[in-house]
Amino acid sequence: MRKTIMLVDDEQDIVDLLKLFLEQEFDIIEARDGQEAAERFSQHTIDLIVIDIMMPRLDGLQLLQWIRRHSKIPVIIVSAKNQDTDKISGLGLGADDFITKPFSPLEVVARIQAQLRRTYEFYDPSFVRAEPTLTETRIGDLALDHEACMLYKRGEQITLSAIEYKLLKLFMSKPGRIYTKKQIFETVWSESYIADDNTIMVQISRLRDKIEDSPREPVYLKTIRGLGYRFAKKDELHEP
Numbered sequence: 001m002r003k004t005i006m007l008v009d010d011e012q013d014i015v016d017l018l019k020l021f022l023e024q025e026f027d028i029i030e031a032r033d034g035q036e037a038a039e040r041f042s043q044h045t046i047d048l049i050v051i052d053i054m055m056p057r058l059d060g061l062q063l064l065q066w067i068r069r070h071s072k073i074p075v076i077i078v079s080a081k082n083q084d085t086d087k088i089s090g091l092g093l094g095a096d097d098f099i100t101k102p103f104s105p106l107e108v109v110a111r112i113q114a115q116l117r118r119t120y121e122f123y124d125p126s127f128v129r130a131e132p133t134l135t136e137t138r139i140g141d142l143a144l145d146h147e148a149c150m151l152y153k154r155g156e157q158i159t160l161s162a163i164e165y166k167l168l169k170l171f172m173s174k175p176g177r178i179y180t181k182k183q184i185f186e187t188v189w190s191e192s193y194i195a196d197d198n199t200i201m202v203q204i205s206r207l208r209d210k211i212e213d214s215p216r217e218p219v220y221l222k223t224i225r226g227l228g229y230r231f232a233k234k235d236e237l238h239e240p
Contacts, residue, residue, distance in 0.1 A: 002027050003047040003116055008037040008063065009078070010055045014101075018050065021105045022112070034058025038066055046073060048116060050108070053079040053086065061093060068094040074115035078103060117190040118162070137172045140220065140237040142211055144172055153211065163188060164207050171221060171231035180228040204229060 004027040007015045012032075019028050029044055031037035035057040037049070049067065053060035064075055077090045080101040087098045097111050137144045143152040149165045151158040160168065166188045170179065181200050185193040204223075208215040220232050 003120075004029060004045060005112065006031060006037060006041065006044075006046045006049040008032075008034065008049065008055070008060070009052040011052070014052070014078075017105055018108060021109050026112075034060065034063035034066075037063055041067065041070075046071075047120070048074045048076070048112060050076045050078055050112070053077060053081050053090070061089060064090065064093045064095055074119050076108075076111060076115065078108065114191065137169070139172055139175055139232070139234060142172070142220065144168055151210065158210050160210070161206075163203055164210070167203060167207055168211070171229070175231045176233040176236075178224050178227050178230045184228065 002025070005022060006029045007018055007022075008031045009015050010032050015030055019030075022028060029040055029046065031040050033055045034051075037051070038058065041049070051060040051063055055063075058066075060077060060079065064077070067073070067075060074096045075094065076097040076099060077095045078099045078101060079086065079090075090098050096115055099108060099111065135145070135147050137146070141154045144150075144165075145152065146169070149160065149162075151160050151165075151168065167184070170184065170187055179187075182193040184200055185191070189199075204221065205215070208218055208221055211220050212218045219237070222230055222232065224230055
């Protein structure tokens with residue numbers, strides 16, 4: 001199903017340029033300022049919004065604050081204001097990304113696609129529908145609730161981020177299997193794995209802090225040196 005993107009900018013040339021690259025794949029709704037964007041936002045179902053900061057009537061940051069009171073959809077700021085304080089303000093108010101003008105239209109398209117994948121593949125009902133009878137996975141003291149996307153450890157509720165949930169679902173679905181960094185990144189982040197950075201290691205560390213009694217001596221999520229990571233099988237935990 002085609003997603004709907006709203007472009008909010010008082011520079012029509014910018015809107016026309018982005019439309020040229022986006023309208024083959026997405027439905028586009030335009031607005032020339034924040035006030036018009038708020039009105040149209042209330043009239044349509046919007047999946048992602050791209051906004052400029054400097055606009056008449058209601059500027060981009062004010063619009064962002066208004067959106068966040070009503071919705072959690074992805075918001076990308078595209079602005080000529082390139083100071084660190086501007087980026088910090090935008091991200092602090094709830095923007096998901098910040099792109100500085102002048103920009104490459106292809107970069108904007110790529111970032112839009114990335115935000116849509118991260119947001120809607122996680123919440124897409126088909127993500128659960130693939131295993132319609134499975135609402136919970138239990139291994140050891142851990143129970144992963146697939147309907148609430150929540151973890152329980154010895155009955156205690158533990159909140160997971162979207163990435164942590166997807167990581168844990170991947171590992172717990174096939175305990176004992178070794179996953180390489182490439183397999184993990186391309187499955188969980190839905191992007192091509194290019195470089196060996198710290199992204200996976202940081203997320204694994206955060207997940208261990210939540211599931212392990214002693215994160216430095218993991219029982220569940222183990223590092224297989226030179227290969228990747230694996231989740232313990234039930235018989236390794238001496239379960240009946």
